[in-house]
Amino acid sequence: MVELKLQDFDAGKIADSGQCFRMVKRLDGSFFVVAAGRCLRVRGQGEYWRFSCSPEEFDGFWRHYFDLDSDYSQYRARCKKTDRFLQEAIAAGGGIRILNQDPWEMLICFIISQRKSIPAIRTAVETLCGRFGRPLEFEGERYYAFPEPLALAACSEEDLRACGLGYRAPYVLDAALRATGELSLQGLAVLSTNDLRQALMQISGVGIKVAECVALFGYHRLEAFPIDVWIERVVREVYRGKFPPSYRCCAGVLQQYLFCYARQQKLR
DNA sequence: CTCCAGGATAGTG
DNA sequence: CACTATCATGGA
Numbered sequence: 001m002v003e004l005k006l007q008d009f010d011a012g013k014i015a016d017s018g019q020c021f022r023m024v025k026r027l028d029g030s031f032f033v034v035a036a037g038r039c040l041r042v043r044g045q046g047e048y049w050r051f052s053c054s055p056e057e058f059d060g061f062w063r064h065y066f067d068l069d070s071d072y073s074q075y076r077a078r079c080k081k082t083d084r085f086l087q088e089a090i091a092a093g094g095g096i097r098i099l100n101q102d103p104w105e106m107l108i109c110f111i112i113s114q115r116k117s118i119p120a121i122r123t124a125v126e127t128l129c130g131r132f133g134r135p136l137e138f139e140g141e142r143y144y145a146f147p148e149p150l151a152l153a154a155c156s157e158e159d160l161r162a163c164g165l166g167y168r169a170p171y172v173l174d175a176a177l178r179a180t181g182e183l184s185l186q187g188l189a190v191l192s193t194n195d196l197r198q199a200l201m202q203i204s205g206v207g208i209k210v211a212e213c214v215a216l217f218g219y220h221r222l223e224a225f226p227i228d229v230w231i232e233r234v235v236r237e238v239y240r241g242k243f244p245p246s247y248r249c250c251a252g253v254l255q256q257y258l259f260c261y262a263r264q265q266k267l268r
Numbered sequence: 269c270t271c272c273a274g275g276a277t278a279g280t281g
Numbered sequence: 282c283a284c285t286a287t288c289a290t291g292g293a
Contacts, residue, residue, distance in 0.1 A: 018274055114275040120291045121274080166289030171276085207276045228274040259274075 002051040002058045008072040009049060010095020011042045017096050017260055018118050019217045021109055021125045022146070034129075035065055036102055037145040039138035052139075067097045067220075075222075075253040085238045086254060089261035096256050098220065103185040105146045106218030107203070110210045111171050120164075127163040128152075152176035171205025178203060193221045216252040225251040230262040237267055 011031040015023040023033040030043040040062060041052035051058055063069065079086050108128075113121050125146075132151040133144035152160070153176040160169035179185055188199050193215060200211040212226035225247075235243055247254045 110274075111276095113273090115273055115288080116275095116290080117273040117292060119273095119293090123291070161289085164290060166291095167287095168276095168289080205276065209275060213274070226274070230274070263274095 002053060002055055004049055004051070005047050006049055006068065007047060008095055009047075009066065009068070009097065011044065011049070013093060013095045013260065014066075014097060014099065017093075017256060018263075019213075019256065020099055020101060021118070021122045022129075024122075034136070034143055034145065035105075036061065037134065037136065038062075039136055039143055041139070064100050067100055070097070072097065072253070075250040078248050078250055079254060083244070085234070085261075086244070086258065089257040090254075092264060093257040093260045096260060098222065098253055098256065099217065100220050101217050102146070103188070103214065103218035104149060104179060106214045107175055107179075107185065107200070107206070108146075108152070108172055110213040110217075111175060111203075111205045112165060112168055113213070114168065114205070114210065124164040128160075128165075131159075131163060149176050149179040153180040168205060171203075174204045175206075189219060193223055196221065197224075216255075222250045222252045225255050228259070230259050230267065231255065233267045234258050234262050 011023075012025065014020070015025055015031055015033075020033070020035075022035065023031055025031055030041050033040050033042070038053075038057070038061060043050045043052075051062060053062060076090050079090060081087075109121065109125055112124050116124065129144040129146055132147035132155065134148070136143045136145055152172060155173065155176070157169045157173055160172050165172060183203075188196055191199060196215055196219060197208070197211045200206050200214055201208065206214070209226050209228055212224045215221040216224035216226060235241065244258075
């Protein structure tokens with residue numbers, strides 16, 4: 001067990017932020033997450049949080065996963081004082097962090113994400129994990145890791161369709177075959193963000209938006225700025241069609257604030 | 269029942 | 282270039 005006083009950390013907002021699909025709120029108010037073959041329970045309120053792992057595991061993995069060594073007040077300071085909507089979004093979204101997630105998991109999750117609602121993405125991902133992921137045990141219960149590239153590469157297109165992937169099944173299969181072949185997703189980490197975008201977009205089913213999400217959530221490229229239907233609505237309805245001001249090297253952080261606030265406001 | 273979802277793609281003008 | 286029809290399926 002690890003107990004900490006944290007600023008700019010809110011598990012509930014992170015779980016609902018659309019950047020991770022395997023962090024869920026339990027009936028008892030705690031949050032449960034599976035990442036990199038590990039399970040964790042998080043509980044807390046305000047600035048006080050408890051993590052159900054050893055101090056060694058916390059410092060060795062979860063601290064970085066939750067990006068706890070970054071100072072989010074510095075990111076917020078990049079917001080222009082005149083940008084009233086973004087200031088409201090920041091006020092509403094305080095506690096959101098850009099998680100350091102696995103590039104492979106992000107690639108598959110965001111290929112699946114196209115034309116799916118966030119609840120539907122969660123369902124498809126959990127089905128995929130339950131069928132092809134390594135079983136894990138935590139607090140006496142069985143869970144499943146995200147499937148390894150080899151496990152999905154061994155699937156047929158029909159196996160994947162049966163997980164609710166629909167027309168995205170061949171995309172996921174192509175990504176798995178590449179990741180088990182010439183393409184090293186870990187190796188892409190040395191590329192510039194522009195080269196990373198281009199490399200990701202070589203994979204079928206990966207366009208500019210999915211590439212931006214993978215760059216932001218899988219490679220922690222904070223300059224990435226995914227433009228989805230919600231950001232398009234913000235640009236159209238709030239910024240009158242003109243793109244919001246450049247946010248300098250932490251655009252992705254502010255994008256998350258805008259995304260979550262637009263959804264919360266049910267902007268149309 | 270209908271409508272839409274953290275889009276990408278191949279095709280057309 | 283820009284624009285568009287189409288893709289499969291679950292959730293609201």
